[in-house]
Amino acid sequence: MDLESEKSRNGANHFENVACPFCGMACDDLDIGPSGNGGLKVLKNGCARSIAGFERPLVEPSPQVDGKNVTLEEAVRAAAKLIQTSKLPIFGGLGTDVEGSRAVIALAERGGGVVDHAMSPATYRNIRVMQSSGWLTTSLTEARNRADLFIFAGCDTHKNNPRFFERVVCTEASMFSDNPAKRTVIFLGEGLDQSAAKGNRIGEVLTLPCKSDRIGEILDAMRALQKSLALPSGDIGGLPRAAVDDLYARCKASTYGVIVWDPASFNFPGGDLTVNAICEFVKEINATSRFAGLSLGGNEGVPSASSVCAWQSGYPLRVSFANGKPEYDAERYDATRMLAAKEGDLLVWLASFGDNLVPPETDVPTIVLGTPGLKLSRKPKIFIPVGTPGVDHSGRVIRVDNVVSLPLRKLRQSKLPSAADVLASIEAAL
Numbered sequence: 408m409d410l411e412s413e414k415s416r417n418g419a420n421h422f423e424n425v426a427c428p429f430c431g432m433a434c435d436d437l438d439i440g441p442s443g444n445g446g447l448k449v450l451k452n453g454c455a456r457s458i459a460g461f462e463r464p465l466v467e468p469s470p471q472v473d474g475k476n477v478t479l480e481e482a483v484r485a486a487a488k489l490i491q492t493s494k495l496p497i498f499g500g501l502g503t504d505v506e507g508s509r510a511v512i513a514l515a516e517r518g519g520g521v522v523d524h525a526m527s528p529a530t531y532r533n534i535r536v537m538q539s540s541g542w543l544t545t546s547l548t549e550a551r552n553r554a555d556l557f558i559f560a561g562c563d564t565h566k567n568n569p570r571f572f573e574r575v576v577c578t579e580a581s582m583f584s585d586n587p588a589k590r591t592v593i594f595l596g597e598g599l600d601q602s603a604a605k606g607n608r609i610g611e612v613l614t615l616p617c618k619s620d621r622i623g624e625i626l627d628a629m630r631a632l633q634k635s636l637a638l639p640s641g642d643i644g645g646l647p648r649a650a651v652d653d654l655y656a657r658c659k660a661s662t663y664g665v666i667v668w669d670p671a672s673f674n675f676p677g678g679d680l681t682v683n684a685i686c687e688f689v690k691e692i693n694a695t696s697r698f699a700g701l702s703l704g705g706n707e708g709v710p711s712a713s714s715v716c717a718w719q720s721g722y723p724l725r726v727s728f729a730n731g732k733p734e735y736d737a738e739r740y741d742a743t744r745m746l747a748a749k750e751g752d753l754l755v756w757l758a759s760f761g762d763n764l765v766p767p768e769t770d771v772p773t774i775v776l777g778t779p780g781l782k783l784s785r786k787p788k789i790f791i792p793v794g795t796p797g798v799d800h801s802g803r804v805i806r807v808d809n810v811v812s813l814p815l816r817k818l819r820q821s822k823l824p825s826a827a828d829v830l831a832s833i834e835a836a837l
């Protein structure tokens with residue numbers, strides 16, 4: 408769809424109900440207008456993260472090969488040549504939309520490479536649990552309309568998904584009641600920002616301070632209580648036994664409880680076991696109470712990349728096409744591990760949302776398709792500036808709860824190509 412047909416009836420360059428691509432929430436209620444200096448301004452429903460993204464000034468530098476300006480066609484030809492001569496290219500970063508993800512997987516398939524996302528280390532804490540024992544999760548909409556208890560397990564939601572409280576936890580209306588009950592909000596962890604838990608809908612706000620790597624013990628203990636098993640009388644996970652009993656009683660008494668976590672917060676050995684403890688407790692307590700998990704984060708397009716990879720290969724990321732067919736190995740095809748072990752000889756890196764998704768330090772030649780302001784520590788072999796989906800071109804992203812995809816709109820005139828178009832051109836030149 409072209410820019411003219413995207414404009415709202417409010418006038419030139421004023422867009423309503425815009426979907427935001429800058430975190431996994433994909434809020435779709437923003438108003439964006441002109442800034443007065445040729446850029447964009449968030450007029451309504453923004454947060455600091457979305458303002459930084461939408462109001463980033465437009466710059467349109469030339470592609471570069473070996474630090475020298477070239478045309479896009481020359482950069483595409485040079486990239487195709489590098490991929491053609493590579494024994495095992497690694498396609499990493501994958502900060503892109505659904506279309507970009509489809510294109511990069513098609514290119515990896517053609518070029519015989521490995522695909523992995525920059526956020527995979529966190530995402531795999533979830534994927535391992537999904538694969539091994541399954542889980543019972545809810546959607547943003549279901550949580551907003553039904554939950555009377557939110558437990559934030561070790562995650563500072565404010566940082567990664569800034570409007571989660573505003574859009575889900577603190578909303579006063581519910582689809583199912585004219586007078587919805589107040590919500591209890593419990594922060595399970597150390598130093599979590601509670602400032603957003605406020606407003607008429609919020610009842611009690613409690614803090615249970617414990618270290619992130621001990622949250623699993625607390626969930627396991629509550630699971631034992633649900634199974635009527637005996638527990639020792641002392642502290643559990645750094646909490647007094649009475650606090651664990653009280654937390655369990657609140658879970659049992661709730662009509663719809665939700666445990667929220669962000670896998671990025673469990674960055675310690677065995678972090679996936681904490682996700683597992685949460686999910687097993689949720690499954691167990693559903694025998695007598697309604698309860699669900701909700702994993703947040705999902706930034707830099709990781710839900711889009713993992714979904715597209717699953718649709719197209721049957722596996723969620725960390726897939727190799729080197730043998731002409733998709734081969735899945737969550738350990739072997741970890742891009743970070745492969746680069747450190749020098750198992751790939753070319754890195755193709757995608758980062759089209761923010762300026763901070765930089766490639767890891769590596770000696771292998773690197774092709775970067777990135778935002779013009781990407782904070783690269785050194786010049787890659789090839790740099791092709793690309794537009795941001797939902798700003799410079801239309802597209803689609805999958806929301807963090809994996810239940811909907813949101814259409815993204817082109818909001819400004821930009822010469823920056825989409826990552827999908829550049830990747831398709833490279834594939835055509837192979």
Ligand code: SF4
Nearest residue numbers: 427430433434454570
């Ligand atoms: S919370 Fe996330 S999706 Fe919503 S406006 Fe902020 S950055 Fe955008």
